[in-house]
Amino acid sequence: MHIVDGALSAPVLVSGAVLTAGGITLGLRQMTLERIPAAGVLSASFFVASLIHVAVGPSSVHLILNGLCGLILGWTAFPALFVALVLQAVFFGFGGITVLGVNTLNIALPAVLMGLALRPLIARAGPRLAALWGAIGGAGAIALTTVFVAGALVFSGEAFVPAAKLVFFAHIPVMAIEAVISAAAVVLIKRVKPDLFAAPSAALPA
Amino acid sequence: MVFVLAEPAVAPPGFLAAGIARIDPRFRVAAVLAFALVVSQLDSFAALGLALAAGLALLLASGQPARPVLKRMAAMDGFILFMLVLLPFTTPGTPLFTLWGFGASREGMRDALDILLTANAVVLMVLLLPGTLEPVTLGHALGRLGVPAALVNLLLFTVRYITVLESEYQRMRQAMRARAFSARTNLHTLVSLGYLVGMMLVRAQERSERVLQAMKCRGFTGALPLIDTMRWRRADTAWALGFAALLAALVALEVAHGVGP
Known part of the structure; x- marks a missing residue:
């Protein structure tokens, strides 16, 4: 769902960059000395997880897991996903440079929203309910991301409306996949290391 | 899965190529x-x-x-x-x-x-x-250009651990294969991959605790010193001028041939 350079209008690019700068600032403010290594290592693991490909019939999709990222990192998901997108843009050529702000916003804001809404619920929930919240977080983040991508395209030009609709419908299988993967991951983490969700607010356990 | 982040740049031969590699x-x-x-x-x-x-x-x-x-x-x-x-x-x-x-x-x-x-x-x-x-x-380079230190630290940590976690991921996939797991398009595959991701995150979190303790032992105060020898050379000034000329030419062509808004 990377948008490339040249597709978006200047107002959309600038708004994306400004909002992303704000989100990164908020995220960095929560990343105290004690949490730098945790944020870095978790950011790296989400980067690696995004290289996992899942077969969908004859084709395959790569995992995004921004929902799970938001559930675990909270606001720190903003700088973490920004770093991942910078590395992907510079070394893999995915996406572009002027669109970095918009691309980060599209993927990180849904992550943070899911984290804010569901993280406290997961902290209190039993395994079954935690799986449900995990699934909603996983699918919800992808759904919101596609809506944001569609929005960025439509605000840039009416001609993008069909492409924007296509983005949403093409990602319905991805939503299902991310729901199941996030639910299973949340259940495992709840069993093995519940403090990953237990810390108050959007903090990482120090 | 070919991983490119770890490949160091090899200085290519040739005068121009060597010059480009040193920008x-x-x-x-x-x-x-x-x-x-x-x-x-x-x-x-x-x-x-x-x-x-x-x-x-x-x-x-x-x-x-x-x-x-x-x-x-x-x-x-x-x-x-x-x-x-x-x-x-x-x-x-x-x-x-x-x-x-x-x-x-x-x-x-x-x-x-x-x-x-x-x-x-x-x-x-x-x-x-x-x-x-x-x-x-x-x-x-980003740090030297004024990107906030916290963001640079996060990037450096991420880069440092991507290869570590990538090999951890490969080890865990190998262990799954040893237990006869093969990826298909079904629920079992997705749940197993979800457990794999969850386990990766748990291990990442535990690793980060060890990393933090080790770094504190060595006097970590939240700033990673950027040890490098970036020196602006005369050739860089030449490259900068050439690049500025390219950008000016782009703008000039746009003005000459461009379609109005």
């Missing part, structure tokens, strides 16, 4: 930012063509194998293909041809070609200038 990292980052900002605002095909040609010339001059770079560009084109194919049919304007009863417009073709050229010109320059740096050097 200051800070200049690479700043130049690509300026290039992307200018090129993304261009509309004239003459200017966009020059931007892409400049990238191709740099690719040839740099002496690095062209095939992997062009492959990455093609991979990006694959991502945006659906959007570009739709555009001519969804943009109203002068009809150019019809396909299965849908009319393609000249304006839509133009926009699609504009996006295609812009995206490729920028991605090529990105892969050639900062893309050939080692990831750690990229972090240092």
Whole structure:
């Protein structure tokens, strides 16, 4: 769902960059000395997880897991996903440079929203309910991301409306996949290391 | 899964190629930012063509194998293909041809070609200038250019642990294969991969605790000193002037040939 350079209008690019700068600032403010290594290592693991490909019939999709990222990192998901997108843009050529702000916003804001809404619920929930919240977080983040991508395209030009609709419908299988993967991951983490969700607010356990 | 972040840049032979390999990292980052900002605002095909040609010339001059770079560009084109194919049919304007009863417009073709050229010109320059740096050097260059230290730290940590966690992931996948797991399109596969991701995150968290303790032992106070020897050389000034001339030429071509807004 990377948008490339040249597709978006200047107002959309600038708004994306400004909002992303704000989100990164908020995220960095929560990343105290004690949490730098945790944020870095978790950011790296989400980067690696995004290289996992899942077969969908004859084709395959790569995992995004921004929902799970938001559930675990909270606001720190903003700088973490920004770093991942910078590395992907510079070394893999995915996406572009002027669109970095918009691309980060599209993927990180849904992550943070899911984290804010569901993280406290997961902290209190039993395994079954935690799986449900995990699934909603996983699918919800992808759904919101596609809506944001569609929005960025439509605000840039009416001609993008069909492409924007296509983005949403093409990602319905991805939503299902991310729901199941996030639910299973949340259940495992709840069993093995519940403090990953237990810390108050959007903090990482120090 | 081929992993590229760990590959160090090998200095290629040849006078020009060696010169390109030694371009200051800070200049690479700043130049690509300026290039992307200018090129993304261009509309004239003459200017966009020059931007892409400049990238191709740099690719040839740099002496690095062209095939992997062009492959990455093609991979990006694959991502945006659906959007570009739709555009001519969804943009109203002068009809150019019809396909299965849908009319393609000249304006839509133009926009699609504009996006295609812009995206490729920028991605090529990105892969050639900062893309050939080692990831750690990229972090240092960003730090030297005034990116907040916390963000640079996060990038350096991420880069440091991507390869570690990638091999951990491969070990866990191998263990799954040893237990006769094979990935299919079914619920069992997704749940197993979900457990794998969960376990990776748990291990990552525990690793980060050990890392923090080890770093505290060594007097970590939240700042990673950026030890490097970035020195601005006379050649870099020449590159900067050349690049400024390129950007000026792009703007001039746009003004001369550009279509009005």
